Each structure stands twice: as C-alpha cells, then as structure tokens.
Amino acid sequence: MKHFLDIHTTDPKDLHGIIDQAKLMKQARQGRPKGMTDDDQPLAGRMVALIFEKPSTRTRVSFDVGVRQMGGQSMVLSGKDMQLGHGETIADTARVMSRYVDLIMIRTFDETVLQEMAEYASVPVINGLTDRSHPCQIMADIQTYEEHRGSIKGKKVVWAGDGNNVCASFLHAAAQFGFDLTFTGPAQLDPEEEYVGLARKAGSKVVIERDAFKAVEGADLVVADTWVSMHDSQSSKERRHNMLRPYQVNDELMSHAKSDALFMHCLPAHREEEVTSSVMDGPQSVIFDEAENRLHAQKAVMRWCLGV
Ligand code: CP
Numbered sequence: 001m002k003h004f005l006d007i008h009t010t011d012p013k014d015l016h017g018i019i020d021q022a023k024l025m026k027q028a029r030q031g032r033p034k035g036m037t038d039d040d041q042p043l044a045g046r047m048v049a050l051i052f053e054k055p056s057t058r059t060r061v062s063f064d065v066g067v068r069q070m071g072g073q074s075m076v077l078s079g080k081d082m083q084l085g086h087g088e089t090i091a092d093t094a095r096v097m098s099r100y101v102d103l104i105m106i107r108t109f110d111e112t113v114l115q116e117m118a119e120y121a122s123v124p125v126i127n128g129l130t131d132r133s134h135p136c137q138i139m140a141d142i143q144t145y146e147e148h149r150g151s152i153k154g155k156k157v158v159w160a161g162d163g164n165n166v167c168a169s170f171l172h173a174a175a176q177f178g179f180d181l182t183f184t185g186p187a188q189l190d191p192e193e194e195y196v197g198l199a200r201k202a203g204s205k206v207v208i209e210r211d212a213f214k215a216v217e218g219a220d221l222v223v224a225d226t227w228v229s230m231h232d233s234q235s236s237k238e239r240r241h242n243m244l245r246p247y248q249v250n251d252e253l254m255s256h257a258k259s260d261a262l263f264m265h266c267l268p269a270h271r272e273e274e275v276t277s278s279v280m281d282g283p284q285s286v287i288f289d290e291a292e293n294r295l296h297a298q299k300a301v302m303r304w305c306l307g308v
C-alpha cells in the first residue's frame with residue numbers, strides 16, 4: 001500500500017519521480033481548458049474521498065479538479081458532517097470508507113488521526129495537512145522552484161517566521177532533496193528539533209539565525225507563511241504577531257537575499273503581516289505558480305499511490 005503521509009517517509013527516488021510526472025502532466029495540458037480531461041484517463045472508474053476537518057481553498061479545489069481531469073470521480077466531505085465528527089472512531093471510519101472509495105485524502109488536526117486512518121484503511125491515504133506537516137504543498141513548491149531555477153539541490157532556502165507544519169515539511173524535503181535551510185524566527189517558535197536533526201543527519205546544513213537580515217544573505221529562496229495557523233488559538237494571535245513582526249518579508253529583507261532569489265508562500269497570506277503586497281506581487285514572487293502546481297503535483301501523487 002502506498003500512502004503519501006510525509007516527505008521524509010517517502011523514498012527520494014519516488015519523490016523525484018512524482019515531480020517529473022507532475023511536470024510532464026502539466027506540459028501535456030498546456031493551452032487546454034481546465035475542465036477538459038487528460039488524454040489518458042488514469043483514474044477512470046476510480047472514486048476519491050476528500051475529507052476536510054479544517055478549511056481549505058487550494059487543497060479542496062486542486063484535488064477535486066485533479067481527480068476529474070484524470071477521469072475519476074471525487075467527493076468532498078466535511079469531517080464535522082460525518083459520524084467521524086460525532087464519536088465514530090477513525091479506525092471504523094477508515095474501514096468503512098475503504099469499502100466505498102479507492103483513495104482517501106484527509107486534512108485534519110492531530111497527526112495521529114492521519115496515521116490511524118492509514119493504518120486501518122485498505123486503500124491509500126494522502127496527507128492534505130495536519131498540525132505537524134503539509135507534504136503536498138512542498139511537492140508543489142519543489143516543482144515550482146525547479147521550473148524557475150533548475151534543481152533545488154545545494155540551494156539555500158530561508159524560512160522566515162513560525163517554525164510550523166509547512167516549515168516542517170520543508171525540513172523533510174531538505175533531507176530528501178539535498179538543500180540547506182536557514183530558519184529565522186523567535187526561539188519560542190523554532191521548528192521541531194526532531195525535524196532539524198533529521199535534515200542535518202541527511203547532510204543538509206540547517207541554521208537557526210535570529211537576525212532575519214543575516215539569515216537571508218545568500219538565499220536562493222525565501223519562504224513565509226501565516227503567523228497564526230489553523231490549529232493555533234485565536235487568543236495567541238496578538239502575542240504571536242508581536243514576536244513575529246521582526247520577521248516580516250518585505251522589500252528591504254528581500255534586498256539582502258541573492259538578487260535572483262524567489263519568494264514563496266503556500267497561501268492564504270495575510271498581506272502586510274507576514275509579507276508585504278510589494279513582495280507578494282513583485283517580480284521575485286512565484287506564489288500563484290505554487291498554487292497552480294498543487295494541482296499537477298497532487299495528480300502525480302494520486303497516480304503514484306494508485307500505481308496508475
Ligand atoms: N496552501 C493550502 O494548503 O491552502 P488551502 O488551505 O486553501 O488548502
């Protein structure tokens with residue numbers, strides 16, 4: 001069974017293969033209406049369940065469109081409208097869903113929900129974001145980087161802000177794709193030590209630098225994300241904003257990175273908070289390519305899971 005649960009738990013050869021396929025599938029669709037199905041129909045006759053326990057725009061729409069383009073059918077389910085949200089166990093939900101569908105994508109809070117779903121499902125399970133990681137996003141980000149600048153191997157990626165779930169998947173990817181990562185943010189929001197250790201063990205240089213300007217020196221890619229994630233309490237908002245303000249990505253900060261550095265953000269962004277509009281809409285920003293590549297990368301992930 002090929003679940004896609006995290007980048008560090010997927011074979012690097014498979015990760016590269018998925019990205020190569022995503023690029024090919026993207027090229028094959030150039031200039032075609034978005035609603036037109038792909039020439040080959042790898043998901044013909046397949047049913048995919050997309051379960052959301054948190055809000056989503058990109059993940060929801062890109063998975064749904066991706067399944068349809070590949071000739072399959074999808075259903076978007078809200079966790080709170082399922083018995084899952086009313087006490088039915090994850091294990092029972094996984095076993096029941098497996099009798100109906102060929103593939104499950106789930107966005108949830110605690111990572112153990114995803115793991116239990118994968119343990120008890122008899123069909124592949126894809127991680128559509130947990131409190132701890134967001135692997136599909138980073139597959140799209142690697143594809144995006146490579147389309148603009150070639151291989152990400154040996155490059156310097158700077159993560160500015162909260163060492164959150166998306167940052168964690170960047171650390172997983174650093175280990176698997178061989179790039180270096182500098183984290184710049186307040187000590188209270190450092191990325192998980194386990195993941196820093198994992199990337200270092202794989203040979204990546206991981207640096208924690210409190211001074212954002214020093215951190216971005218020599219950066220090939222600067223990445224930001226929201227200061228308050230969906231799993232963070234709203235009551236922590238003011239405290240987090242106060243801690244994170246020095247790490248805003250703005251024109252001045254970008255001017256200290258390499259002149260051809262790219263800017264990424266998984267979106268949704270809070271303009272003038274973690275990043276200014278001038279950077280988001282500026283020439284170094286590839287944020288909408290990232291959003292588009294969610295579609296292509298996830299189509300390739302689904303094919304890999306199903307072996308089609
Ligand atoms: N980047 C991302 O996962 O966006 P959504 O929350 O809109 O799915």
Ligand code: NVA
Pocket residue numbers: 129164165166225226228229230231266267268
């Ligand atoms: N870190 C953000 C990412 C959203 C796509 C969150 O978890 O809310």
